[in-house]
Amino acid sequence: MRMQGVKVGALALVAAAVLAACGGSDGFPTLTGDKPLVIGHRGAAGYLPDHTLEGYKKAIELGADFIEPDLVATKDGVLVARHEPNITGTTDVSQRAEFAGRKTKKTVDGVVEEGWFVSDFTLAELKTLRAIQPLAERDQSYNGKFQIPTFEEVLDLAKSESVRVGRTIGVYPETKHPTYHVNQGLKLEDRLLAILAKYGYTSKSSPVIVQSFEVSNLKYLRTKTQVRLVQLVDADDVNPDGSISLVAPYDKPYDFAVAGDSRTFASLLTSSGLKEVKTYADGIGPWKPYLIPSKLVDENKDGKPDDLNGDGKIDERDRVMMPATDVLKNAHAAGLFVHPYTFRSEARRLASNFKGDPKAEYRLFYDLGVDGVFADFPDHAKAARDN
Known part of the structure; x- marks a missing residue:
């Protein structure tokens, strides 16, 4: 996934009321009352390079309940874990003379990118x-x-680590840019389904959750499997006033x-949009400002955001959290769990x-009341949850 004041007392009262209503056994206002999941985003991306077996193992050691591989396809149709089809920024390919001739331009989601692409490599x-x-x-x-792992290697790691640590480690794959892959002749979904079936992961109780920013591929997956599916919800940025x-x-x-569909990501998070999402998915993965936005402040009314920490630049540290939106409440009302990122x-x-x-x-x-976090x-997510 891409990168990126509320009154806590009031929120706690709301949380307590929701919890009392659902009878949550762990004291959390989640959809089920269970503890929210800790999802190791790209592994343990804060500590080790993204999408490596070593990074996933580190995430498990730090307490992650799920590990998250983003999936793209090689030239010979193998699903591997990389954040994007373009691997220029996540591998040493630009330093490999033998692959200098593979540098090219491709269009991904309507944007022309230059670099090296997984679909051009076996x-x-x-x-x-x-x-x-x-x-x-x-x-x-x-x-x-560290090498680039295949999806099957990630699944094998999760299985072996589950035995080692004595708890079930789930895998949370994202199908990256499905339309791009179809245009490359490398449709992701059928390859994904075949691997999941090989491992016996076909039901809602399977330790796997599949996510995507696109919609039609999730609807296709729903006709083929009962594993949990998640609709990801993106945005470009947060405006100074906190709007998306x-x-x-x-x-x-x-x-x-x-x-040519005029709906936006925000459309998916309206009450009607969430009800439609529920027809093909089990949860949503929204960018976290959709749940609790933040804004810059201009106390001096000079048209410039205030440098709240006095460091001479404006960044997240100069933003102030705002009241929560109704997105989580409406998602739970629709029966959808909510896993915000990042x-x-x-x-x-x-x-x-x-x-x-x-x-x-x-x-x-x-x-x-979020049901999980990317x-x-x-380790920080687990410590905040368990303490």
């Missing part, structure tokens, strides 16, 4: 590459050390754009209310 070729940390602010010392910015290609599911622990990614403490952000969303630092 699995054997891809296995010669090594993962790198895509965010410069994070530890770069593991660059070049919807600019292409992050304004709507790309299959909507291709079909929670990151760096101080510059935390609103002023949290005073640099990532656990404070988690607690706010747990009090609201976390780059699973």
Whole structure:
């Protein structure tokens, strides 16, 4: 998934009322009353390069209940874990002279990108590459050390780690850019279904949840499997006033754009939109500002946002959390669980209310009633939940 004040007392009262109504056994106002899931976003992305077996294992060691592989397809049709079809920023491919001629341009969700693409590499070729940390602010010392795993290798890891740690580790794959893959002759869904069937994962009780930003592929999957499905909900940005910015290609599911459907991602989160989502999915994965937005402030009324922490720049630390929207309440009313993304622990990614403490952000969303969180630092998510 892409990167990126409420009154806590009032929220706690709301949470208590919801909990009393649902009789939650763990003391959380989730859809079922169970503890919210900790989902290791791309593994343990805050510590190790994204989408590596080592990163997934780290996430499990840090307490993740699920690990999340983004799935793309190789030239020979193998599902592998990479954040995007374009692997320029997540592997050392640009440093490999033998693949210099593979650099090209492709259109992904209507946007022309330049780089190296998984669909131009066989699995054997891809296995010669090594993962790198895509965010410069994070530890770069593991660059070049870890291979790109296949989806089956991720499933095998989850199974073996479940035995080792004595608890079931779930896998939460995302089908990345389904329309792009169809245009490459590499439809993801049937390949995914075949692998899930091989592992016996075909029911709602299976330790797997499949997610996508597009809609038609989820509807197709619903006709073929009963594993849990999640509709992801994106946006372009958050405006200074806290409203959601919807600019292409992050304004709507790309299959909507291709079909000429005027609905946006925000349309999916209306009461009627959520009811429709429930006809083909079990949950939603919204970008977290859809649930609790934040805004910049201008106390001086000079037309410029205030630098709340006085560091000379404007970022998340200068934003103030706002009251929660009705999205979670309406989703739960429709019978949908809610797993927002992405929670990151760096101080510059935390609103002023949290005073640099990532656990404070988690607690706010747990009090609201989210059913799980996509976390780059699973240990922080677990600590905030369990303590």
